[in-house]
Amino acid sequence: MKNLAQVVTIAGIDSSGGAGANADLKTFQNQMVYAASIITGLTAQNTYGVQAILPTSAHFIAEQFNSVFDDLDIKAAKTGALFDLATAQAVITGLEKNSVKNLVVDPVMVAKGGAKLLADEAINLIKDNLFPLAELITPNLTEAAVLLGQEIETDADMVEALHLLQAMGATNVLIKGGHGKGNIISDALLTKDGQVIYYKAPRIDTKRTHGTGDTLSAYIAAGLAKGKSLEVIMPTAKEFMNRAIGDGIKIGHGHGPLNHWV
Ligand code: PLP
Numbered sequence: 001m002k003n004l005a006q007v008v009t010i011a012g013i014d015s016s017g018g019a020g021a022n023a024d025l026k027t028f029q030n031q032m033v034y035a036a037s038i039i040t041g042l043t044a045q046n047t048y049g050v051q052a053i054l055p056t057s058a059h060f061i062a063e064q065f066n067s068v069f070d071d072l073d074i075k076a077a078k079t080g081a082l083f084d085l086a087t088a089q090a091v092i093t094g095l096e097k098n099s100v101k102n103l104v105v106d107p108v109m110v111a112k113g114g115a116k117l118l119a120d121e122a123i124n125l126i127k128d129n130l131f132p133l134a135e136l137i138t139p140n141l142t143e144a145a146v147l148l149g150q151e152i153e154t155d156a157d158m159v160e161a162l163h164l165l166q167a168m169g170a171t172n173v174l175i176k177g178g179h180g181k182g183n184i185i186s187d188a189l190l191t192k193d194g195q196v197i198y199y200k201a202p203r204i205d206t207k208r209t210h211g212t213g214d215t216l217s218a219y220i221a222a223g224l225a226k227g228k229s230l231e232v233i234m235p236t237a238k239e240f241m242n243r244a245i246g247d248g249i250k251i252g253h254g255h256g257p258l259n260h261w262v
Pocket of ligand 1: 011012013014020021043045080081108110111113117209210211212
């Protein structure tokens with residue numbers, strides 16, 4: 001019998017299949033880990049944007065945690081969109097109760113189309129109570145700026161932001177540079193040992209980037225579930241992302257999804 005690493009995504013459903021838990025599950029399949037899902041909410045969504053959101057109740061979040069953790073042997077987890085304060089609090093409670101290890105927190109706030117995926121009132125909660133549970137947090141430049149209340153423009157700003165975010169309690173911090181300007185995208189990882197590692201890649205000229213953050217954090221969670229270190233996972237994660245973005249598939253008429261079959 002085959003022994004697969006087991007992971008759980010704690011994220012929302014995208015009805016058009018490109019982002020959220022849908023992207024996570026395709027990434028996990030690609031990485032050959034077994035994936036459970038704790039669904040934080042439903043979105044009525046397509047490649048044009050998010051039309052409606054229905055967060056999962058706190059009670060039903062707790063039920064899903066119990067069902068998954070009473071049975072499965074979860075080696076890593078990731079969180080995506082948490083929508084509102086009650087849902088975010090229920091997720092934190094579930095993670096604490098089950099001492100979830102190898103947690104990747106993607107602090108999703110706003111979808112590329114502009115829809116709010118995290119209530120403002122939940123931001124302090126995730127900073128104070130979710131980040132300290134995380135092996136890694138993966139904000140993009142915009143999210144990092146909101147979390148810190150300061151702009152990140154220069155390389156020195158980036159290094160300062162990494163340290164300020166790590167001080168909030170996450171073991172490692174990755175700031176994703178995709179929302180920046182210029183033709184080279186620079187992601188920066190601050191490791192637990194205080195090392196800053198940059199990952200640079202040419203910007204791919206495409207609007208098919210729906211679900212990029214979800215896919216990256218899921219890829220990293222899959223690697224952690226297999227027992228790999230972040231330093232080993234990251235270069236292959238970036239290669240995977242570049243192939244998934246670059247080798248486009250034609251789905252929908254707006255900001256289309258990635259190709260997870262690369
Ligand atoms: N919808 C859901 C449910 C998500 O979790 C996310 C991202 O985490 C998005 C939409 C946003 O996707 P994007 O900003 O890549 O378009």
